[in-house]
Amino acid sequence: RLPAERPGGAAWLIVLYPVRNWREDRWNAAWPPLAIGATTLVVMAIVSGWLAARLGRRIRSVQQLFARIAAGQFAHVSVPAPRDELSDLLVSANRLSDQLRQMQQTIRQTEQLRVLAQIAGGLAHQLRNDITGARMALELHRKRCGTAKGGESLQVALRQLVLTEDHVKAFLAFARRDRTARPVKADIRHVLVDLQSLLRPTCEHQGVELELTVELSDESATVPAADSVRVAIMNLVFNAIEAEGPGGYVRIHASRNGDTVRVEVIDTGPGPPSELQADLFEPFVTSKPEGVGLGLAIVRRVADELGGTLDWRRRDGQTVFALCWPVERGRRTEGKRLAPEGRPADVRDRTSP
Structure with missing residues (x-):
């Protein structure tokens, strides 16, 4: 519709277009968006299916992991990329598996x-x-x-x-x-000298030289559980004697290190086997065919009861086991010394075959 030349009038413009051409042009204008939309739907369906399959595999791996945990099989599973909520769930499940294995x-x-x-x-x-x-x-x-x-x-x-x-x-x-x-207190110097006397026949039989060195004052010589300490040190010495064999050398050295009494049992043997070192102080761990595997476990129990530590190391080609416990403060050893055979309590003695 066109504006008229005079006021109040109107004019019309009519355009005639063939119906066939109109339909073709309409189709040509409509099919590209339809094709793009259809292609997009197909791609989205493929991507969605791939994501669903991948997510389903990860969910099934989590399900299988918990099924194995429920069956008592505490094995780890790999945590694939990317890191998301499912990956965090797998990491937590692996930690749970470790804790259950330890339990x-x-x-x-x-x-x-x-x-x-x-x-x-x-x-x-x-x-x-x-x-x-x-x-x-x-x-x-x-x-x-x-x-x-x-x-x-x-x-x-x-x-x-x-x-x-x-x-x-x-x-x-x-x-x-x-x-x-109830623990019995005693002077550790007397305990060690008495222990040396008890071990003399064993050393003579095994052909092992045993040396005792004690460097402790009266203030640090009191041990709160003498019987337990004696059994613990004897276990360490017996292990050292067996590791040495005929012609070997074992040394017991007692000293004070700060606020700690330290008793070392030293031998020149090869040391514990590498495959047992991680669990050396656990019960029933032994490399001896006739052994029970309770000696070092008992020593560690004694160390725990004393509030101390038990450790071992290789030092200058020697194996050193050290039993340590804190010094009792404010208490001094009193009374008559009872070192056997008239020997002094501060002693540097040697027993050899």
């Missing part, structure tokens, strides 16, 4: 200790009776025959029987986790 090992060890306690309880009574009978027989022999000849050997035999009884008690206390026994 399973703890439960197994607890069950082993429980069985051990039952076996030990059954054997302890008979074993103590045998030890008591042997000790009474030796004491009766000493009363009847006197101690002029072979008196020292007889006395060592009696003390070895007493020590064997202490070993049985320590074994039972470890298996049962008995904390009711």
Whole structure:
């Protein structure tokens, strides 16, 4: 419609277009957007299917992981990229698997200790009776025959029987986790000298030289649980003697390091096998065919009860096991020293075959 030349008038412009051409032009104008839209829908469907399949595989891997955990198989699974919520869930599941594995090992060890306690309880009574009978027989022999000849050997035999009884008690206390026994305080210098005397026959039999060096003052010499410490150090020394073999050399060195008493047992043997070093202080870990694997575990238990530590290292071609505990503050050793055979408590002594 066009404006008119005079006011109030109007004019019309009519354009005629063939119907066939109109339909073709309309189709030509419509099909490109339709094609683009259809292609977009197909691509979106393919991408959505691929994403759904990938996400489904990751979800199934999480499901399989928890199914294995529920079945008691605590194995890790790889965490694929990218890092998202599912990856964080897999990482958490792997951590859960580690914790459950550790708990399973703890439960197994607890069950082993429980069985051990039952076996030990059954054997302890008979074993103590045998030890008591042997000790009474030796004491009766000493009363009847006197101690002029072979008196020292007889006395060592009696003390070895007493020590064997202490070993049985320590074994039972470890298996049962008995904390009711009241510790007995003593001078660690006396304990070490007495221990050297007890170990002399074993060293002579094994052909091993044993040296004792004690550098402790009265203030740091008191040990709060003398019986436990004696059993612990003896276990360390026995291990060192077995590691050395005939012609070997073992040294016990006691000293004070700051506020800590440190007792080292040193040998020149090869040290623990590499495959056992990570779990060396765990129960039932041993490289000996006839061993039980409780010696070092008992020593670590003693260290824990003393509030101290147990560690080992290789130093200058030697194996060093160190048992440490804190010094008792404000207390000094009093009374008469009871070092056996008239020896001083501060001692540098050597036992050799």
